[in-house]
Amino acid sequence: MGSCAGATAVGRSFLGARAPALLALVSFACAADPAYERRVSAIEATLSEAERLGALQCAPRELALARAHLGFARFERERGHRARAEEHLAVSEPNADAAVYLSPPGRCSEGPPTDASEAPLPDAADLPVEDPEPSRGTPDPPAALDEVDVPDGAVTPDRDADGVPDAEDECPGVPGEAGAACPSGYAGLVVQSERVVLLRQVVLDPSGAPDEATSALLRAVVDALRDRPAMVLEVGAHTSSDGTELENLASSQRRAERVRALLVQLGADPQRVHARGYGEELPIESNGTPEGRAANDRIEMRRMDAGASGF
Structure with missing residues (x-):
């Protein structure tokens, strides 16, 4: 029948009340499944991590799907329907992973950080994007000003004349629109x-x-x-x-x-x-x-x- 409930029903039809011990063993085998419990615990841990990272803001759909199908899996498992529970876990697990994937650390969570190590840098949204090639990296603006003697009244470099200094411009060679750094x-x-x-x-x-x-x-x-x-x-x-x-x-x-x-x-x-x-x-x-x-x-x-x- 594809479920523990079905196996128990079949056992009763063949053995009746004369084999309660055997039926108890069947029920125990259905309930005790360490691999299933570990899988559920892993999904719960992934969902907790996704929520901590701010998935409610960045991946609400994936988070909701994962939570819902995990609940469905528990419901079906309690009824003894292993196959149906597995189907729901097969939906919950990848969506939980996707919720984490779509919620990079420090970019989706709202409100003040709970730990000093998680605190964003001041005005992080205005800082230049980190260049993967060190030779082309832009020095930190305060350090650059310390190293270069900037005459009074000197104009901050802005090659594309869009109002965003090159040191903070993700698109330094192309003018943005309406004060933005990049074209839209x-x-x-x-x-x-x-x-x-x-x-x-x-x-x-x-x-x-x-x-x-x-x-x-x-x-x-x-x-x-x-x-x-x-x-x-x-x-x-x-x-x-x-x-x-x-x-x-x-x-x-x-x-x-x-x-x-x-x-x-x-x-x-x-x-x-x-x-x-x-x-x-x-x-x-x-x-x-x-x-x-x-x-x-x-x-x-x-x-x-x-x-x-x-x-």
């Missing part, structure tokens, strides 16, 4: 501090060739990289649960590498674009429907220069 008009995407949000789906044919809309989208990504000399991207490919786990992991890696190659062909610096296939590890929808599987089969772009944590 990239077709089909939005550049955020932790990721580049793609507003269109990346579509490749079986040979790996992009359609026209995808080509335009990738050109916009290259433009955003060119405007931000310190930005480094990870192209992350994800799949639905169709196929085996290993097949999905391999196919997602190939897809991520293909998108990276296209970006490099369009002019991106190969040292600033990385590829990673995640397989079916981080779904954003249920794999139980065609629509959910289509949504899970996707490309995402995460910024690696901003100190974001991931898997």
